[in-house]
Amino acid sequence: MAAAPTQDEALLQFLLRMGDNTLILGHRVSEWCGHAPVLEEDIALANTALDLIGQTQMWLGLAAEVQGEGKSADDLAFLRDAWDFRNVLLVEVPNGDFGRTLMRQFLFDAWHSIQLGHLMKSTNERVAAIAAKASKEVAYHLERSADTVVGLGDGTAESNTRMQEALDYLWPYVGEMFASDEVDAEMAKAGIAPDPASLRADFDALATRVLKEATLTIPDSSFGHKGGRNGKMHTEHLGHLLTQMQWLQRAYPGAKW
Amino acid sequence: MKNEWPLWEIFIRGQHGMSHRHVGSLHAPDAAMAIKNARDVYTRRNEGVSIWVVEANNIAASSPSDKGPLYEPSESKVYRHPTFFDIPDEVGAM
Numbered sequence: 001m002a003a004a005p006t007q008d009e010a011l012l013q014f015l016l017r018m019g020d021n022t023l024i025l026g027h028r029v030s031e032w033c034g035h036a037p038v039l040e041e042d043i044a045l046a047n048t049a050l051d052l053i054g055q056t057q058m059w060l061g062l063a064a065e066v067q068g069e070g071k072s073a074d075d076l077a078f079l080r081d082a083w084d085f086r087n088v089l090l091v092e093v094p095n096g097d098f099g100r101t102l103m104r105q106f107l108f109d110a111w112h113s114i115q116l117g118h119l120m121k122s123t124n125e126r127v128a129a130i131a132a133k134a135s136k137e138v139a140y141h142l143e144r145s146a147d148t149v150v151g152l153g154d155g156t157a158e159s160n161t162r163m164q165e166a167l168d169y170l171w172p173y174v175g176e177m178f179a180s181d182e183v184d185a186e187m188a189k190a191g192i193a194p195d196p197a198s199l200r201a202d203f204d205a206l207a208t209r210v211l212k213e214a215t216l217t218i219p220d221s222s223f224g225h226k227g228g229r230n231g232k233m234h235t236e237h238l239g240h241l242l243t244q245m246q247w248l249q250r251a252y253p254g255a256k257w
Numbered sequence: 258m259k260n261e262w263p264l265w266e267i268f269i270r271g272q273h274g275m276s277h278r279h280v281g282s283l284h285a286p287d288a289a290m291a292i293k294n295a296r297d298v299y300t301r302r303n304e305g306v307s308i309w310v311v312e313a314n315n316i317a318a319s320s321p322s323d324k325g326p327l328y329e330p331s332e333s334k335v336y337r338h339p340t341f342f343d344i345p346d347e348v349g350a351m
Contacts, residue, residue: 047297
């Protein structure tokens with residue numbers, strides 16, 4: 001077994017996890033640009049995607065500094081391959097229909113808002129500052145995605161069916177957001193970030209309240225996909241996503257605009 | 258069955274504006290979502306500090322064909338413009 005990570009190594013992993021979550025979800029959400037069912041939702045989704053990409057620049061920018069190899073946030077975003085990414089699997093699964101996209105957004109926003117609330121009190125000032133900036137955006141993301149989940153869940157028979165299918169599909173990806181490992185232990189010990197497992201009760205309370213209002217049923221299963229946040233096994237979908245996201249820097253190395 | 262969301266007229270008060278101004282319209286299923294949509298469509302460049310939404314069919318409007326009787330009589334009444342007074346600076350915005 002490998003030795004426990006040093007605090008700097010753990011901090012780098014933690015920052016990659018934060019930045020890769022927002023990067024990959026931001027890219028996924030951006031795929032709706034020009035395709036959303038109505039103009040208002042199209043703009044709202046594009047705004048969300050841009051918020052997430054902006055947060056990515058801060059998280060990966062700090063990650064690159066901590067790494068100390070002279071790289072930039074762009075280098076980390078565009079020149080790493082699938083096995084180097086540390087995002088949870090939830091954010092890389094394909095969008096599916098509009099309902100599934102919004103259900104995924106709600107499940108992520110719920111975790112994200114709780115996580116950022118803790119990170120604002122981080123002993124690491126840089127982490128606390130990024131969290132404070134991001135938390136305002138994410139509070140709005142959550143308000144919007146929760147409202148839409150309720151609107152579609154408690155909507156027509158068809159929208160209810162689609163939202164229940166979305167929840168059934170995505171629920172097995174929820175558990176990974178709360179899985180703790182030695183990186184988290186090191187971050188919790190240093191007071192930099194909370195132990196993910198400790199966020200579960202708040203998440204369950206929030207998710208249960210919203211999903212109940214949406215007349216949806218949380219699947220009675222504790223099975224959970226994992227392997228994203230430690231990079232051991234991403235889904236097949238991440239490689240396809242990276243191919244599209246990274247092709248320009250791969251085809252024209254160093255291209256700028 | 259009607260599948261279209263109702264139309265909402267959007268009014269936004271800007272950073273230094275004294276009143277809400279009409280900025281456009283959009284579709285939304287209810288008032289709460291209309292405010293959210295207005296936030297996303299009309300304030301993404303930091304335009305506003307307050308949003309009002311009104312469902313378009315709740316607005317009563319004057320008829321363009323009444324323009325003559327409604328507005329022309331005031332054209333010849335310059336004395337209604339109080340342009341002869343100096344307003345002290347201390348009054349501020351009026």
